Every structure is written in structure tokens, then in C-alpha cells.
Amino acid sequence: MDEDSRITAVAEVPTDSTFLFRVRNRETDEEKEAIVVRVTEDGDDGDDPGELACWLNYCQHFTHIKLDKGSGAPMRDGEVICANHGAYFEKDTGVCTYGPCEGAYLQAVEIEVADDAVYLTDDDYAFVGVGPGEQDDLDLSSKSNYEF
Template sequence: MPDADRRITSLDAVPTDTTHLFTVRDADGEEREAILVRTDDGVRGWLNYCRHLLNVRLDKGSGAPMRDGEVVCANHGAYFEADTGHCTFGPCEGATLEAVAVTVTDGDVYLTDDDYAFVANGPLEDERGPSASETYEF
């Protein structure tokens, strides 16, 4: 069984029509946002940044739009395949989202990427505002 401190969430908590947002920390101590996306064969993890402009988040706190198995950047209209991260349409066509390795074990999703440590579910701490448990509407 994977290490309990690398558990992100239950598989049931990962929506089928949008994304699940969480925060990771890299080896340099920098915290970054990542998303979980349902695919036909499981769940994939991606850093939460559009490849067109890296300061634009795909999931702004209430789930990224999804259409026909693709994550949509609401800012640029770019489409990314949920299972490969490949951009099929938009200003960054041909680019690929940065992967974050995850696995599903016994109904839970775990971070298995050695480049990152799990921090928390939800956006970066400085993006959370007064309460990390609030629902954000954009």
C-alpha cells in the first residue's frame, strides 16, 4: 500500500466532468497546483498551468471545464486530452501538459511522483484566502 501521507483523495471524489485541484511541493520547496482528471482507464495528474501562458491556471478553484474527454483552458480556448495532456486545439496546439504521476490503490488516489510531495487539497495556500474549505466561484 502506498504511503498514507501521499494520499490525495478517494477515487469517488474525483469528478467525471471537471477536475480535482490539489497542491504539491517540489524538491526546491516551491508549491505548485496540480489537477486530477478522470480518463477512460483511470485518473491522470497534471500541473495546473496552461501551456500557452504558464501563469494561467486551468482549474481556478471550482474545477476546469471539460469537453469530450479534454480539459479546456477557459482563458485561451485550448483543449488538452485528459489521458495524454496533449493540446489538440488552441494557441499552444502540439504542446503537452506537465505530468504529475498518480496511482489508484484500493479506491484512493496517491501521488507517486518522486519529484513532488503532497501538500493539501485545493489551491495554493496564498490563493485560498480566509478559509481553505470554502467553495470558490469564478
């Protein structure tokens, strides 16, 4: 695997939240955020890293709203929750099962696990770094969601 595409160690992906990182769209050069989620636990013998999934970090109701706002997205019963209006997304399929965008899908990002690490393998994106982008979601929402 290409070290430039290494996102993180599998062990760094939380069991009840999300791991946030940044990608750059190779065609548009636009930077985006993405999240890695655990679909299944890792095995007891240490050989099975468990199954992971990866999605762009944006709700499908208002697509500028981030699921993980920098400290992990809330999750319940295997679903990622959008804190803004309570939409639920299945962590393995990305489909919204409840909320204003029910039936919509999160945008998938291809990853692979090798040697206990998670690698970005999606041809559309280049790995940028871990953590949130520079745009502050709170600033955006305070401008767009509240009017006085």
C-alpha cells in the first residue's frame, strides 16, 4: 500500500463514533471531509481487523452540514446520527433510515485495510490529513440556520 494514502491505524477508529479525515477531489481539487466507521468489531485473535466503512462527512438533508463536527459523530444502534435534525444513517450501507432525507444515501469513499491500517483507495480522492478541515461548521450554521 502507498504510505501517502494511509489514513490511520485500525485501532484508532472508535467503536461508537467516527474517525474524521480530509480528502481532495482529484478532478475539482476541492477538499472534503470523510469519516471511517466500524461496521463490525475486530476479532478476539487479533487477526481480524473487523469491517470498516467510509463516507463523506455530510448529511444528505443539508449537504453542507457535517455529521462529525470534529469530535466524532453521535451513533446509536449501529447508525450515524446527524445532530442537526436527527437523521439516522446505517453505518454499513449509508442509507438514511429516519429523518428528513429518509431513503437518501451518504456518499461512499473507498478504503482498504492492510497491516492493521486503513488506506484510502478511492480513485476520485487523494488523502490530505486527519481531523477536520479549516472551515468551521459552527460559523456556517450560525449564518445559514438562524436569522434575527
